């Protein structure tokens with residue numbers, strides 16, 4: 001039954017085990033350690049000869065339910081939960097790459113992933129090359145004898161460029177490289193990279209998976225060949241374990257994931273089209289818009305454009321900042337995927353980790369503004385944007401007259 005469930009059903013039921021008291025909702029196992037009836041039981045569990053919990057850093061029943069649900073949704077053998085999205089990213093990189101290995105990643109990544117690959121990995125003797133993943137030949141040309149892994153986000157944070165996952169996966173397979181996709185912006189409801197041949201998928205569960213802005217979490221979904229190393233090296237020894245309480249909150253939040261992703265995407269499309277028509281806006285970045293190169297992959301690689309978009313204004317830097325400050329329903333905050341609509345300035349916030357050259361190479365304009373479209377009524381969002389843009393519109397009208 002489990003493998004036949006539609007994603008809309010799996011977000012509610014996958015991985016759930018009926019507990020003996022009959023509770024509909026799984027209990028929260030808020031316990032650091034677990035008691036053994038005798039020494040032999042503990043020894044057998046440590047030796048992997050007997051199933052059962054030992055200590056929450058090594059596994060916890062509530063966290064395990066979240067892991068089973070994610071593995072089912074993404075279509076992999078298993079999943080490992082971590083204390084943050086960055087713990088999930090670092091778990092993959094530090095758990096699966098060795099000193100002397102070479103990583104190829106996209107020029108544009110979430111700011112802290114960029115600083116992890118460009119500043120931290122070289123400290124451990126891991127070489128990194130950043131190329132534009134829109135250009136498959138550029139990736140191929142960057143492959144060296146010691147290349148082990150390809151890493152990308154699609155759509156990318158913050159400017160929503162979309163990359164062809166099947167092409168990346170085919171290249172990776174041909175050169176025996178591990179392909180890794182950060183699927184945070186899409187969730188498995190809108191995109192399942194495994195179906196395109198990708199080896200490992202990770203998420204910041206802080207965002208859409210939890211969806212309520214009250215948890216920091218991450219998860220990696222993978223097949224058996226990588227799971228053991230992720231559990232033993234990255235979880236057991238590095239130790240960025242997810243709290244059972246946070247796993248319980250994510251399980252609760254995920255029950256509405258399908259409804260939320262649909263609403264986020266519909267509203268983002270409306271907002272993107274509104275902004276595209278607006279005279280004070282020079283450019284809108286959203287995969288659901290005609291003319292966006294990613295639009296061709298909607299319906300094949302991805303089911304919809306998701307809830308994040310970015311824009312540039314017909315304005316200088318100070319005017320762009322003043323526009324953001326004028327918004328009231330959109331809250332000025334980093335993060336995304338919450339019920340509340342959020343607005344932020346990538347160059348000085350989420351992507352401030354880039355130096356200006358790398359930021360230009362990544363295609364992140366200094367005046368780029370990112371919106372995370374929440375679950376409010378679309379008319380209220382458009383009204384807030386209209387009042388925020390009004391002084392710019394008036395200025396443009398004066399220039400014309």
Ligand code: 4LM
Nearest residue numbers: 084085086110184204206217334335350
């Ligand atoms: C943000 N993003 O963009 P934790 N992968 C992607 C992300 O967008 C993020 C992470 C990993 C933002 C946070 C402030 C594609 C985070 C890292 O924050 O460690 O759960 O996820 O606004």
